[in-house]
Amino acid sequence: MARLIFSFDSEDYETPAADDTELWWARTLTRHGLTGCFCLVGELARALRTRGRRDVVEAYQAHEIAFHSDMHSAHPTHAEYLEELDWDAGVERLLREEGRGIADVRSITGQQPSAYVKPGNSWGPQTAATLPRLGVPIFADAPLEWAPGVPIWYAGSLCLKYHLHFDGYFRDPEDRLARMQRDLLHLLEAHGDGYVVMYTHPCRLYTAAFPDNFTAGKNPPRSEWRPAPLRPEAEREALKRDFDAFVRWVARDLKPEMATYRQVYEAHAPGRERWLNRDQVRRLAGAAPPAPGPLQWEGGWLSAAEQWSVLVGALALGEVHLTWPKQVAARRLLGPVETPARLEATSTAAIGELMAAARSALQDAERTGRMPASVSVRDAKLGPNALMQACARAIPRHFRARWPERVTLTPADETPALAHRADFAALRFQHTWSIFPPGFEGRRLLELARLQAWSARPA
Numbered sequence: 477m478a479r480l481i482f483s484f485d486s487e488d489y490e491t492p493a494a495d496d497t498e499l500w501w502a503r504t505l506t507r508h509g510l511t512g513c514f515c516l517v518g519e520l521a522r523a524l525r526t527r528g529r530r531d532v533v534e535a536y537q538a539h540e541i542a543f544h545s546d547m548h549s550a551h552p553t554h555a556e557y558l559e560e561l562d563w564d565a566g567v568e569r570l571l572r573e574e575g576r577g578i579a580d581v582r583s584i585t586g587q588q589p590s591a592y593v594k595p596g597n598s599w600g601p602q603t604a605a606t607l608p609r610l611g612v613p614i615f616a617d618a619p620l621e622w623a624p625g626v627p628i629w630y631a632g633s634l635c636l637k638y639h640l641h642f643d644g645y646f647r648d649p650e651d652r653l654a655r656m657q658r659d660l661l662h663l664l665e666a667h668g669d670g671y672v673v674m675y676t677h678p679c680r681l682y683t684a685a686f687p688d689n690f691t692a693g694k695n696p697p698r699s700e701w702r703p704a705p706l707r708p709e710a711e712r713e714a715l716k717r718d719f720d721a722f723v724r725w726v727a728r729d730l731k732p733e734m735a736t737y738r739q740v741y742e743a744h745a746p747g748r749e750r751w752l753n754r755d756q757v758r759r760l761a762g763a764a765p766p767a768p769g770p771l772q773w774e775g776g777w778l779s780a781a782e783q784w785s786v787l788v789g790a791l792a793l794g795e796v797h798l799t800w801p802k803q804v805a806a807r808r809l810l811g812p813v814e815t816p817a818r819l820e821a822t823s824t825a826a827i828g829e830l831m832a833a834a835r836s837a838l839q840d841a842e843r844t845g846r847m848p849a850s851v852s853v854r855d856a857k858l859g860p861n862a863l864m865q866a867c868a869r870a871i872p873r874h875f876r877a878r879w880p881e882r883v884t885l886t887p888a889d890e891t892p893a894l895a896h897r898a899d900f901a902a903l904r905f906q907h908t909w910s911i912f913p914p915g916f917e918g919r920r921l922l923e924l925a926r927l928q929a930w931s932a933r934p935a
């Protein structure tokens with residue numbers, strides 16, 4: 477059976493009446509001896525402080541604290557500004573604004589947030605690449621995972637989806653408890669030795685809808701924010717009764733192995749970068765797949781970006797008339813952030829020219845932390861896969877062989893294989909979140925997301 481995480485999107489800073497539902501959920505779990513993960517929006521943490529809710533802040537103490545963005549739905553949302561800014565400017569804005577939110581959540585709760593939960597469907601590969609720099613290496617409610625309940629490393633974050641929500645049972649009281657029990661059991665079995673994340677929005681226990689201040693691109697000043705409408709009292713009491721019974725059943729009868737995001741990270745912590753010796757480099761040169769993708773390697777995996785850094789790194793360290801680099805590091809690079817060059821025709825280059833190109837590509841990667849989208853060899857422009865495949869072909873397979881004099885440059889598939897997988901190919905922004913301005917498509921973000929598949933590997 478999979479391990480179970482209870483995750484709470486604590487986000488409604490506009491509705492003071494919803495503070496009591498934060499308290500109810502935190503205390504209910506504590507009463508049943510369970511640990512939940514409360515994913516706080518920075519603005520809610522500040523609002524609780526402003527509204528004098530020390531009781532809520534103290535009730536969180538028994539639980540894990542995660543982070544659910546600084547301002548959630550306020551415009552521009554992450555996806556909206558990341559679509560417009562270049563990669564580095566987007567990362568800088570995330571560092572500045574989300575850095576403030578994380579610092580506030582940490583001060584107010586006393587815990588460094590363990591995980592990041594995206595607001596609605598607002599994300600970009602830049603968020604996955606930036607939050608670990610703020611000490612938050614887990615991306616929960618991620619748009620991707622390797623397999624149901626199995627995390628994936630992607631753009632530097634350990635990503636896990638959300639799987640089941642209490643919110644799906646708000647509407648229909650008929651047999652509610654039994655349906656929840658059946659659905660959870662089914663998922664715990666289906667996810668094998670992975671995880672099931674069951675989540676809710678605590679606010680929605682009391683509110684009849686989400687606040688609509690920022691719906692469809694609206695962005696009124698703070699003085700015009702309105703609270704969400706509340707549920708009738710009978711409805712909320714019925715929900716509390718059933719959810720309390722469900723949590724009691726989980727704690728006393730089902731007794732699954734519970735997990736926190738921190739434990740997920742500990743179970744999959746990447747450790748230090750790998751090094752490959754000469755023999756391993758030769759073996760990798762023969763094993764790297766033609767379309768970039770993760771490769772099973774000595775009890776773990778190498779992402780396509782790690783393979784690239786080893787094969788290009790071996791050429792960068794190579795010298796034409798000498799032997800081989802003894803050790804090459806598998807750098808954890810990001811994928812390119814611009815459309816890769818596409819080599820149109822086959823040609824050849826002298827080995828020294830390929831080595832010079834590899835050195836320049838690797839220098840670029842050291843400076844930026846990501847693979848360059850285009851590298852020149854003589855007058856040909858190679859995308860990262862064409863370069864990696866040329867390097868793989870140049871590496872002699874026999875341990876006594878020397879570098880070849882010339883190397884063939886051949887067109888290669890520049891889209892990582894994972895980007896073609898059905899769930900990845902179906903990623904969209906349009907019509908996925910009521911907060912986005914109508915017509916928001918995020919096409920560039922989707923292209924960047926595909927390119928970051930270079931960095932992906934199963935956890």
Ligand SMILES: [Zn+2]
Pocket residue numbers: 485487544548594595596
């Ligand atoms: Zn949310």
